[in-house]
Amino acid sequence: MxxxxxxxxxxxxxxxxxxxxxxxxxxxxxxxxxxxxxxxASVDTDSALSVIKSCVAKPGAVPAPVVLDAMLQLEAAKLPNEGWLELLQAPGTHWKLVFTADAKQVQAAKKKQPNKGGVYFPIAACQKFDAAQADFENGVFLGPIASLTFNGPYAMKGKQLTFDVVKMNIGLGPWRFSIPFKKDAKGIAEMDPQDAKKLPFFLYAYIDRDIVVARGRSGGLAVWQRASKDWEAKAGVLAVYK
Structure with missing residues (x-):
């Protein structure tokens, strides 16, 4: 202006x-x-969203560099985040990881240098946000055979969601057990501000009912898709995320 x-x-x-x-x-x-x-700018945003939606609709159909470029366009658009948290933690909603690009690939793409663009995530990974408990859980799943998840408190301010990892959860067939990492775990708001700044976080570029695009603390970018119940059943997610 x-x-x-x-x-x-x-x-x-x-x-x-x-x-x-x-x-x-x-x-x-x-x-x-x-x-x-x-x-x-509006046309670029619409085009970027079209690419991302094609990416999650048929993983592998869109070349990785094209997906990464679309994610960078959404970041650059600086879209308003009204209602994003409500969508993220909607009851019964779990988010399936579809695509990731590490920090080196992101930086190369921003500089218009040759890069692989990222990868379609090869195994079942899914995360959930429990608004009632302010608890975030994220992990990988091998159908009915095994699962490994991590969870802890989270809090969102603006477009940044900060979270802590206080417990590891292991599933082997029908058995589940947890290993605590922190005995005196606190909510994000209760922590010392300097300690909270050291925690991992997601910085969201876009969220709607079906897809999520965010940057992690490491500088990488990722795309998630709202998981279907059929996919969750096959992946073993429903046995863990209630």
Missing amino acids: LAHTQHSTVCPARAPQQQCHRPFAASPRRARLQPVRAAA
Whole structure:
């Protein structure tokens, strides 16, 4: 946005050494170009979302560099985050990891350098957010055979969701047991602010009812899809996430 400043120009009706001050205003040509730029940004966002939705609809169908570029476009769009937390932690909603790109690939893509773009995640990984308990759980699943998840408290401020890992949960067939990492685990709001700053986090670029795009603390980017009940049953998620 152009700030209104005072711009000094020479007044033709006065002596050459005299000056008058007129407020700066955008030229008609500049004013006409502004809506065009806004429209172009909107088209880029729509195109990026179309790529991401194609990526989750048929994993592997969209080349990895194209998916990564779409994620970067969504980040650059700086979209409003109204209602994102409610979508993220909607009752019964679990998020299946579909695609990841590590920090090196992200930086190469931003610099327009050659890169692999990332990978479609090869095994079943899923996360959930329990609003009632303020508890985040994330892990990998091998159908009815085994699972490994980690959980702890979380809190969201703006577009950043900070979380802690206080417990590891292991599943082997019908058996489940947990290993605590922290005996004096606290909620995020109860922690010392300096300690909270050291925790892992997700910085979200986009969330809707079906997909999530976020950057992790390490600098990598990822895409999640809202998991279907059929997929959860086959992956073994339903046996763990109630």
